[in-house]
Amino acid sequence: MTLRLGILASGRGTNLQAILDATMIGELKAEVVIVASDNPKALALERAKERTIETLALPGDRIDGQKLEDRIIKAFRRERVDLVVLAGFMRLLSPTFISFFRHRIINIHPSLLPAFPGLEAQRQAIEYGVKVSGCTVHYVDEGMDTGPIILQQAVKVQDGDTRESLAERILHQEHRLLLEVIHLIAEDRIYLEGRTVRERRSDE
Ligand code: GRF
Helix, strand or coil, X not given: CCEEEEEECCCCCHHHHHHHHHHHCCCCCEEEEEEEECCCCCHHHHHXXXXXXXXXXXXXXXXXXXXXXXHHXXXXXXXXXXXXXXXXXXXXXXXXXXXXXXXXXXXXXXXXXXXXXXXCHHHHHHHHCCCEEEEEEEECCCCCCCCCEEEEEEEECCCCCCHHHHHHHHHHHHHHHHHHHHHHHXXXXXXXXXXXXXXXXXXX
């Protein structure tokens, strides 16, 4: 069975692009069925349209959060979305949205959580002076970047790194990590035990 993906993105959409490219060459048993954004100008929407994927553009600054989520839920249910992927989505989802897709929403975050949750994680890492940062893919719960961690990738902070140079190296790893997690979910290879994500043994 092909995993039907609903993507939420607010910006340039390079993570979305990585998913689109991988699904196109059959690298993932998944298909992007809809891309929604709270920013009608998001480049992510253009990337979806180029592949003739359905899009939903919502003016996040002009409609209230509840209405925005209702529209997304309606569209995602209509498209029978199995997994919601937050790929640079700059809003906190409400408990109602999360309960609709409980354990079926993942997020990519550019730090090694629980360090540096929230906005500008790469800047936070540089300012703190850590020697290692990275990225995390996690299930989404009601908190800010607090859900169960699925996979993480460390990235070394180099002498002279700026927020931009670190962000660029992390982004490269984000694309790979996100695809790896979608692959694990599409193959039904992970499950939750409490808040710990475990991988099934191949003989299970
Ligand atoms: C990424 O760094 C992601 O971790 C964060 O927002 C950024 C989105 O990048 N949540 P893109 O829009 O996928 O290029």
